[in-house]
Amino acid sequence: MNLAKLREKIAFTILGLSTLFVILPIFAIVFYIVKNAIGVISWDFILDIPRNGMREGGIYPAIVGTIYLVLGTILFSLPLGIMAAIYLVEYANDNFFTKLVKVSIVNLSGIPSIVYGLFGMALFVIFLKFGTSILSGCLTLSIMSLPLIITATKEALDAVPFSFREISLSLGATKWQTIRYCVLPYALPGILTGTVLSLSRSAGETAPILFTVAAFYLPRLPRSIFDQVMALPYHLYVISTQIPNMPLRLSFATAFVLIVLVFLMNLVNVILRIQFRKKKQW
Amino acid sequence: MAEVIIKTFNLNVYFGKQHILKNINLEIYKNEILGIIGPANSGKTTFLKALNRLNYLFKDYYQEGEIFFAEKNIKYISDNLLRKKIGIIFALPQVLPITIYENIAYGPKMHGIKNKDTLDSIVEKALRKAYLWEEVKDRLNTLATKLSGGQQQRLCIARTLAVEPEVILYDEPCSGLDPISTQKIEEAMHELKNNYTQILVTNNTKQAARATERCAFMLMGELVEIDRTAIIFTSPKDKRTDEYVRGVFG
Amino acid sequence: MCIRKLKESVIEFFIKISGFIIILFVFLIFLFLLKDTVLLFKDFTFKEFIFGKRWLPISEPPHFGIIPLLLGSLYVTFFATIICVPVGIASALFIAEIAPKFLRNILKSFIEILASIPSVVLGFIGIVWLGPFLKDTLKLNTGMCGLTGSFLLAFMSLPTIISISEDAIISVPKSFKEAAFGLGATRWQTLWRVVLPSASSGIIAAIMLGIDRVIGETMVVMMVTGNAPLVPKSILQPLRTLTATIAGEMGEAISGSEHYFALFAVGLILFIITFIINFLSVLLLNRSKK
Numbered sequence: 001m002n003l004a005k006l007r008e009k010i011a012f013t014i015l016g017l018s019t020l021f022v023i024l025p026i027f028a029i030v031f032y033i034v035k036n037a038i039g040v041i042s043w044d045f046i047l048d049i050p051r052n053g054m055r056e057g058g059i060y061p062a063i064v065g066t067i068y069l070v071l072g073t074i075l076f077s078l079p080l081g082i083m084a085a086i087y088l089v090e091y092a093n094d095n096f097f098t099k100l101v102k103v104s105i106v107n108l109s110g111i112p113s114i115v116y117g118l119f120g121m122a123l124f125v126i127f128l129k130f131g132t133s134i135l136s137g138c139l140t141l142s143i144m145s146l147p148l149i150i151t152a153t154k155e156a157l158d159a160v161p162f163s164f165r166e167i168s169l170s171l172g173a174t175k176w177q178t179i180r181y182c183v184l185p186y187a188l189p190g191i192l193t194g195t196v197l198s199l200s201r202s203a204g205e206t207a208p209i210l211f212t213v214a215a216f217y218l219p220r221l222p223r224s225i226f227d228q229v230m231a232l233p234y235h236l237y238v239i240s241t242q243i244p245n246m247p248l249r250l251s252f253a254t255a256f257v258l259i260v261l262v263f264l265m266n267l268v269n270v271i272l273r274i275q276f277r278k279k280k281q282w
Numbered sequence: 283m284a285e286v287i288i289k290t291f292n293l294n295v296y297f298g299k300q301h302i303l304k305n306i307n308l309e310i311y312k313n314e315i316l317g318i319i320g321p322a323n324s325g326k327t328t329f330l331k332a333l334n335r336l337n338y339l340f341k342d343y344y345q346e347g348e349i350f351f352a353e354k355n356i357k358y359i360s361d362n363l364l365r366k367k368i369g370i371i372f373a374l375p376q377v378l379p380i381t382i383y384e385n386i387a388y389g390p391k392m393h394g395i396k397n398k399d400t401l402d403s404i405v406e407k408a409l410r411k412a413y414l415w416e417e418v419k420d421r422l423n424t425l426a427t428k429l430s431g432g433q434q435q436r437l438c439i440a441r442t443l444a445v446e447p448e449v450i451l452y453d454e455p456c457s458g459l460d461p462i463s464t465q466k467i468e469e470a471m472h473e474l475k476n477n478y479t480q481i482l483v484t485n486n487t488k489q490a491a492r493a494t495e496r497c498a499f500m501l502m503g504e505l506v507e508i509d510r511t512a513i514i515f516t517s518p519k520d521k522r523t524d525e526y527v528r529g530v531f532g
Numbered sequence: 533m534c535i536r537k538l539k540e541s542v543i544e545f546f547i548k549i550s551g552f553i554i555i556l557f558v559f560l561i562f563l564f565l566l567k568d569t570v571l572l573f574k575d576f577t578f579k580e581f582i583f584g585k586r587w588l589p590i591s592e593p594p595h596f597g598i599i600p601l602l603l604g605s606l607y608v609t610f611f612a613t614i615i616c617v618p619v620g621i622a623s624a625l626f627i628a629e630i631a632p633k634f635l636r637n638i639l640k641s642f643i644e645i646l647a648s649i650p651s652v653v654l655g656f657i658g659i660v661w662l663g664p665f666l667k668d669t670l671k672l673n674t675g676m677c678g679l680t681g682s683f684l685l686a687f688m689s690l691p692t693i694i695s696i697s698e699d700a701i702i703s704v705p706k707s708f709k710e711a712a713f714g715l716g717a718t719r720w721q722t723l724w725r726v727v728l729p730s731a732s733s734g735i736i737a738a739i740m741l742g743i744d745r746v747i748g749e750t751m752v753v754m755m756v757t758g759n760a761p762l763v764p765k766s767i768l769q770p771l772r773t774l775t776a777t778i779a780g781e782m783g784e785a786i787s788g789s790e791h792y793f794a795l796f797a798v799g800l801i802l803f804i805i806t807f808i809i810n811f812l813s814v815l816l817l818n819r820s821k822k
Contacts, residue, residue, distance in 0.1 A: 008720035012630055018622035019631075019639065022690055026646050029657055083550035091547060094341065101551040103811070104558040110741075110810030111561065111803060112748025114775045118782070118799040122564040126787065143557050150554075162339075163376045170336060171389035171445050172366030176540045181392070182378065204650025207750040207775070211782055233652040233751075240656045241755055248660065255653050262648050270641070394536070 030259065037256035040249045046257065049219040050230075054239055055247060057219075059254055064221055065229030066203055066261070069213065072138030072225070073145060073202045078195060080142075081149030088150075089157040090179055109147035113207040116144045121211040133226040137213025144208055145198040152194020156187035189276035193269050200265035204258065206233040216242075232258045284311040286353075287449065287479050288333060288368075293347035295328055295503075297340065302328045304503045306347075310449075315475055317494030317511060318483045321531065325503040326483040327373075330451045333481075334368040335361055352448075366393065369442035370451040374458050375434035377426040377441075382418055385426045385437060389445035404444050412440035413470045432463025439470060449479040456489065468493045487527055491515050499523045565800040572596070572793035581797060587761040587772075589781060589791045596794040598801065600763045604678070604771040605747055608757065611682035611767050612689065612746045617739055619686070620693030624735075627694065628701040629723055640695075647691035654684050655755030663756055670768070676758035678767040684752045689742035696741060700734020700820060701727060733820035740813035744806050750775040774798050 048058030084101070092098040120140025130136045160183050168182035169175070184191075206214075215228035216238055222229045236258060240251045288310040295303035303325045310316055318326045331337045332345060335356065349356045356364055366389075377385055386405045395401060405422070409415040414436045418429070426437055435455055442450055452471070456464040471480055471493055484490050490497055491511060498508040499518070507520045518524045525531060572581065576596060584597015627639050662683060663675030670679075704727050712722040728735075758770025759780060772780075778795050785791040 004718045004721065008718045011720045011724070012626075015622045015626040015630060018619045019626045021619055022623050022646070022694070023639065023642050025687060026642055026649075029649070029654075032657070032661065033653070080550055080553065083547045084554050087547045087551045091544075092551065097551070101554055103814075104555045106810055106814045107558050107807055108554070110744050110748070110806045112750065112775055112806055114748070114750040114778050115561070115565070115799045115802050115806075118778060118796060119561045119564050121782070122568065122796070123560060127564070146554065146557070163372070164378060166336065166339065166372070167376055167378060167441075168388070168392070169339065169361070170334065170365055170370045170372075171392065171441065172362045172364075173389070173392035174362045174540060176543055177392050181388070186379075200648050204648070204652070206650070206652045207779055210779055233650050236656060237652050237751060237755065240659055251656060251660070255656050258650055259653055262650060263645070266645065266648050 033252055033255050033259065036249065036252040040253040041256060045253055050217065050235075051219075054217060054235075054243055055245065055250070059230075059232065059235060059257060061219055061221060062230040062232045062235040062254070063257065063261075065215075066232040068134055068222065068229055069137055069141060069209065069231055070199050070203050072134055073141040074195060074199060075142075076139060077142035077145045077149055077198065081146050082153050082191065084146070085150045085153035085157060086179060089154055090175070090183070105147050105150055108143070109151075111144075113144065113205055114210075116140055116208040117210050117212060119143075120208060125212055131226060132211070132213060132215075132228050134213055134222060134229055135225045137209045137229075137231075138225075140208045140212045141202045141205060144205070145202055148198045148201065149191075149194055152197065153187070153191045156190025156194070157183060159190060160186045189272065189280075193272050193276075196265055196269045196272065200262045200269075203265065204233055204262050206231075206237055209234060232261070284314065286310065287312040287351065289350040290332075291348040291350070293329075293332065293345065293349060295325070295332055295337070295345045296343070297328075298342040302503050303332070303345075306505050308498065308505060308508065310479060310481065311496075313475060313477070313479055314496060315471065315480045315482060315494045317490035317497040318481065318500060319485075319487055319490045319497060319526070320500035320506075321526070322485065323502075324500040326500055327453050329500070330370065330453050330481065330483055333449075333451060334365045334370060336365070336370065362392075366445050367447055368449040368451065369445065369447035370453065371435070371438050371442060371455045373454045375431055375438055377429070377434050377437055379425060379427050381423045382426045382429070382437060383422040386441050386444045389441060393445060405440075408440040408444040409437075411443050411470070411474065412436045413466055413473075414440055430463070432459050432466060435459060435463065435467060436470060439467070443474075447478065449481065450474070452480065452482045452484075454484055454486075455482070457485065464489070487515075487529075499526060501526070562800075562803065565796055565803055568793050568796035569800045572790060572797050575790060576794075581794070585763055587777070589785070589794065594790060596790070596797075598774075598798065600761050601772055601774045601777050601798065602801075603764055604757070604761075605773040605775070607678050607764050607767050607771060608681045608685060608753060608773055609743060609746045611679065612685035613739070613743055615682060616686035616689050616693060616742060616746075620690050620738070620742065621697055621735060623690070624694045624697035624701055624738075625723060625728075628698045629719075629727065640698075643691050643694055646687075647695075651688060651749060651751045652755070654688060655752040658684050658752065658756035672768055674758060674770060676756055677769055678757055678764060678771045681753045681757040681771075681773075682767065684756060685746045685749055688749060688752065689745045692745050693738045693742040696738035696817075697731070697735045700731040700738065703734070703820075704730045731820070733816045737813040737816040737820065740809050740816070744809045744813070747809070748775060748802065748806055750779045754779050774802050778802075 045058040047060050049060055051057030120136055124130045124136035124139050125132055164182050165178055168178040209231055213228060214234040215230050218228055218230050236254045239246050286309045290306050290308045293303055293306040320326055328337060333349060337343045383405055386408050387401045390401060390404050406415060414433060417433060429437060456467055482494055494511050497511040497514040499506045501522055507518055507523045514523060515527050581596055581598055584595055585599045586595040586597045587600050588595040627636055631639060658680050663680045666672060666680055667675030708726050708730055709722055712726045753773045754776035759772050759776060760770035761772040764771040778798055782795050785795055
């Protein structure tokens with residue numbers, strides 16, 4: 001018996017250490033970036049254009065570009081994602097077509113981001129002649145973020161009690177009215193958090209925008225959706241691998257801004273979740 | 283005899299392979315209170331929900347036979363119109379997590395009523411008919427989920443009344459309620475009987491004896507017997523009915 | 533009334549075709565990859581592509597043998613898996629079964645934070661810290677090698693492995709555990725002999741989905757593995773994965789050239805590999821739910 005207890009202690013210690021091994025590097029990375037970036041970050045850095053072959057100046061165009069991309073992406077992916085989820089939860093019968101839709105979603109979620117980049121280039125940039133543009137980039141990113149939005153929306157819809165639908169239908173509301181007024185409002189929190197999550201993922205993606213939108217160096221703001229933009233993650237890639245004699249502090253500062261942006265979105269998500277959980281009435 | 287409002291003809295109902303209702307032939311008269319009694323799992327609730335096609339929310343449901351509402355086969359009536367005409371009160375009080383007012387206004391709004399004054403008067407009228415107005419008139423904007431169980435159930439009745447049905451189905455409406463709440467609901471039913479056809483499914487034979495005019499006894503998906511309530515409870519024709527109302531089983 | 537009905541049928545129409553659009557996307561992705569892949573095989577044989585040991589896109593004549601890239605991906609994936617699977621499962625066990633509730637929530641939100649760190653940031657960390665660190669500690673010629681990539685990829689795939697394994701572990705019925713306790717087993721014996729085996733198909737699915745992420749990850753490997761498209765002899769050498777090849781070379785490949793088509797062929801290979809892994813893992817997950 002004592003031996004078993006001892007064994008348990010050792011095993012639990014190992015498990016705990018493993019978890020520590022996962023968690024500590026997160027702190028280390030964040031701390032490392034913050035420490036090296038904190039002296040460089042200033043309003044000038046955030047609001048200035050890159051200068052002297054990106055070795056000086058700021059990253060304003062990249063920040064703006066990333067925001068454009070993220071918002072444009074959600075514009076396409078959110079309506080389609082919500083509709084597909086509604087289809088699966090509320091309309092789909094248990095048939096071959098539905099299975100095919102489900103398999104497709106699973107497949108979309110597993111396709112490597114660089115393959116999305118290839119596809120986006122082939123379809124949007126070349127075949128549809130959108131060129132290397134915000135439009136192409138957003139479309140590519142939005143297809144990529146569909147699985148996440150669909151899954152989140154599906155979960156949110158599934159979590160709305162069956163009785164709500166039954167009440168609404170029993171009062172003579174049509175199916176769509178029921179969904180619109182008696183299901184979606186209660187699923188909204190879940191949909192919202194899924195959306196913010198997918199926004200933060202899109203903001204950090206590099207591979208899909210490599211050949212569809214990202215500009216190596218474009219020290220101005222985009223003029224139309226057919227314009228290229230700089231984007232934070234691509235900018236970080238460029239300055240940390242492609243520019244000789246690049247001052248490291250600028251790379252750190254760029255990484256800092258990127259993770260702050262992503263973490264902020266996650267923070268919004270956490271706050272949303274807590275708020276909605278408080279309000280939940282059923 | 284009175285005018286028939288609902289009629290089922292050789293109604294057979296299945297969930298997947300399970301044969302739930304067997305050859306039900308039944309006529310329901312306008313403005314009567316019909317009780318449906320029987321032990322659990324005899325298909326009473328399924329029968330109710332067949333009348334306004336709520337059973338079709340379940341994927342493996344199918345039915346054979348015909349149901350007529352006001353002499354029209356319900357096959358040819360759209361779901362939402364049929365369910366507007368035939369309202370239902372569920373076993374457990376089920377209110378939406380919105381205000382009392384919004385709960386009742388929901389149905390009328392879905393049927394296209396937008397005018398605020400019209401909605402106000404519909405809400406008031408419905409609450410009065412369900413004997414709830416006096417209790418909630420000062421707090422129409424509080425959440426319906428804050429009401430007691432009995433109040434919630436009467437709110438459900440008001441909500442159904444607000445869409446102006448002709449028939450109201452009650453699926454064991456008092457199963458979770460205390461005796462006083464039950465009494466209030468029975469009072470409400472009594473008041474409604476001049477203008478509505480009401481069908482009450484209940485496990486509680488005493489309630490059926492008190493509140494209904496005619497009564498049907500269902501057992502294992504079959505309609506055993508239907509007659510005036512007084513006869514069902516004193517001198518039923520079928521031995522099984524007799525045993526059930528005397529409490530031998532069920 | 534009539535307009536409302538019309539509006540509803542239009543909305544319902546869009547909802548119903550949205551499912552179709554999803555299928556269409558997958559089909560289009562496959563089609564566009566296939567279309568350009570096929571053009572490669574006008575001048576190259578399938579055998580040269582699949583079994584070729586040289587990837588020399590701009591030599592004269594060019595060689596498009598995928599073996600070095602495939603092996604590069606395999607090496608990196610293999611080592612990343614070796615690192616992340618034990619750590620991931622151990623952490624999942626700790627979070628699901630051992631940590632008290634408050635700690636559990638904190639740990640889970642840290643895992644979420646990890647999942648949200650952009651890969652390019654991890655790549656950057658690889659360049660400025662992990663690479664040089666490994667070079668100094670292991671006395672390597674360069675820190676930009678397969679091992680650096682494997683470490684980072686393992687780290688990146690941990691959130692996937694941990695969260696899915698944790699789900700599987702949590703959904704083991706309580707009665708199983710209680711039965712084991714009833715027989716006098718310690719918590720550890722219960723975890724090891726009862727919980728882990730019952731959650732195994734979910735955990736395997738988690739591992740597969742983690743591997744799927746590793747194979748598909750692009751930026752990290754492009755930034756830290758040294759980008760040498762040679763048949764790797766050891767994980768300590770620079771190498772080049774399938775993903776990094778596309779990302780690194782597509783910018784220079786002339787549209788419509790053989791090189792361009794070859795990169796699409798690499799994309800198609802990636803598509804097929806990830807499709808299979810993903811599909812199998814979801815089958816497993818569905819089974820474990822039943």
